[in-house]
Amino acid sequence: MLIVLVNASRRQRSGVTRRGFLKWLIAGFGAASLAGVLYPVVRFLKPPAAVSGAIGQVVNVGAVSAFPAGQLTPVTVNGQPAVVANVDGAFAVYSLICTHLGCVLAVQGDGLHCPCHGSEFSATGAVVTGPAKLPLPPYDARVQDGSLLVGPVDLSKASYPGWYTGEFK
């Protein structure tokens, strides 16, 4: 490429000067840098489904009969994975996000298992085996007209892991 640019006869044939080439190169780097800055800005401004109306939004996750006693059933609440635990007719809903490093838990028998680092949680959201240290944050859940309604995570009941709240320890 350099040889092409230096060679005057070739330059005349291709019409590309050294100055013109460098101009386009710098403009290209500039445009790429600008795109790199603008891309996160545009993504930031795009409202994620989970954010619009996530505050105080109550979701109907289905009929009570869909959650048989003694079973753990994964559901989605405001775009976030959660699990419904039916313990002898009493419903509890927990976040399905591991409190260790944020992986989505899988239902395994009568408990929850983290595929990333092997943390185990009981049907009540308590830690059975580490590395997770904190229990799963509970959602607000209640039965109305035969349907299970799930509200936002109750911050007063939740003990969040350090990475989630950052400086708020």
Place this chain on the structure above:
Amino acid sequence: MSAVPEGRQSQAAAPGKRGFVPWLTRRLGLVDTMEDQYNRIVPRHATNYIYCFGGIAFVLFVILAVTGIMLAVYYQPTPATAYQSVLDISTKVQFGWWIRSIHRWAAGGMVLLVFVHMLRVFLTGAYKAPRELNWVTGVVLFLVTLGFGFTGYLLPWDQKAYWATKVGTDIAGSVPVIGHFLLVSLRGGEQISAATLGRFYALHILVLPAVIILLLFGHFWMIRRQGISGRL
């Protein structure tokens, strides 16, 4: 400025110069102004890195303005939703953690850089006549920067924010004679409440930005009028 090297002249707006910027410069009647700006020569002693701190502080201000506007899109300044909206920015909004982190780090960095810039000006004696007024605007700019930090600290509405603001406004309340007036004015009442959050938010995103932009304009205008101070 005289003794401009050949080829650096008329970059802005030579009559025949093509391109958008020269065209705009001619249309706006800024040919002489731009000529003057382009042909300014930075004194050799001022090309030292210690002369960069003020400029870096300004770049940080621009970054803070952009990320601050972005955060204001999702932030909700009420006691019931402030904390949750900040959590949502950090955990649900795409790149939200990034934008918020930039805002926070740039905020700390700006306080640091403004202070270091002030130290440089002090130690090189750049505050002396005829630049006293620029020193005064600089001191006010430093205080405004601290005001940004103080008001922004409350906005996440967590325990640390609440108690830091309690302590900070208590200090304002300890001023003789007008202390209680200051405390009530800052808090919007005797206690820290929704009124405090509203006031701090308004100060943080409306009042202080307006003040700092006016002061920055004066600061930069004066440095252009008075020039960079001489060597040590």
